[in-house]
């Protein structure tokens with residue numbers, strides 16, 4: 151058996167199987183959660199004019215300590231038409247344009263007003279520009295606001311809107327088909343006969359992909375039959391096909407031969423990862439095929455490390471891999487073997503502690519974990535208090 155492929159090598163080979171999808175311009179709200187296909191520049195300056203940051207009075211700093219004569223009003227969207235001269239003030243509201251002649255804003259709470267006469271009842275603004283947002287404070291027309299390959303987060307979406315964009319260039323949504331394989335599987339809710347069990351990977355994968363720009367087709371459960379699997383795979387019209395189960399070496403593990411019979415070329419199979427060793431990936435015409443192991447925890451971990459990054463890559467992400475953090479061990483960990491280990495763990499006190507049993511079938515253990523401790527191949531014994539890399543999962 152050839153040596154197992156290191157996780158990072160498998161990740162880069164997977165992404166190299168197919169490029170990002172074609173670009174389309176979509177309405178702003180439809181771009182949420184996708185990745186910018188080109189850099190986004192500001193079509194306007196924000197704010198375009200100096201604006202008041204407070205409700206109060208627009209004045210000239212040199213006129214402090216007053217009093218002033220109030221000669222007009224500037225509201226957001228309805229600027230004052232006149233100019234502020236010596237001893238004059240304009241009522242002004244938050245977001246309103248600072249009238250010409252004024253250079254600062256006196257906040258309402260520091261004033262006493264009697265008809266058109268305004269008196270100081272506090273310290274007043276600290277200097278020229280006090281309580282005023284200068285033109286271009288946030289950005290200037292022509293500034294690059296979002297780089298190509300960056301995710302369109304809610305904040306970046308709002309930024310694009312205020313910068314004057316109605317649409318954004320993004321990659322089209324990823325069409326992804328998922329299939330569970332196994333004669334023993336029954337749809338969740340169907341009573342299983344002895345030796346059968348409810349199918350759980352489909353719901354888990356769909357939930358894991360819910361925050362990604364995908365069109366998901368769930369093909370349900372297919373039996374361990376070469377002809378049925380081959381016909382089903384050959385008929386798939388998707389950018390990515392994800393199977394679970396049947397990936398290992400048993401007599402009923404038919405995903406690889408079925409993919410090959412359907413025209414796929416397998417690029418790699420079996421990686422140095424626990425859980426997730428029997429994972430495979432390849433290409434079937436324009437479809438990237440990813441065969442995940444059937445064990446539910448193995449399917450979860452390989453979906454996090456491979457399927458989500460593949461979707462991000464095909465969606466144009468420049469940084470498609472999950473971000474890890476550092477945490478302190480609340481309990482020691484034994485030395486690791488030859489495969490990278492993603493250890494189910496939970497926060498305890500101010501550290502993280504691994505679950506006692508790490509079997510890759512155990513969904514309750516996974517469901518109670520809030521992170522995976524990343525143990526590199528051959529990592530030595532780690533003591534309580536040591537710093538470890540973790541991947542947040544909840």
Ligand SMILES: Nc1nc2c(c(=O)[nH]1)N[C@H]1C(S)=C(S)[C@@H](COP(=O)(O)OP(=O)(O)OC[C@H]3O[C@@H](n4cnc5c(N)ncnc54)[C@H](O)[C@@H]3O)O[C@H]1N2
Pocket residue numbers: 330331332334335347348349350351352394395396397398399400403425426427428442443444445446448510511
């Ligand atoms: N001789 C060897 N045996 C195994 C090896 C090996 O290297 N040599 N690898 C083991 C590893 S590691 C894993 S992981 C499993 C994965 O094998 P498969 O991908 O072929 O998975 P199955 O055998 O089909 O299923 C494993 C397990 O998970 C249950 N399962 C499958 N699909 C689902 C689903 N959609 N929902 C819920 N549960 C599912 C299935 O009933 C099995 O219990 O192979 C080891 N064996």
Ligand code: MOO
Pocket residue numbers: 423424425426427428443445448510
């Ligand atoms: O690596 Mo398997 O994925 O033990 O569970």
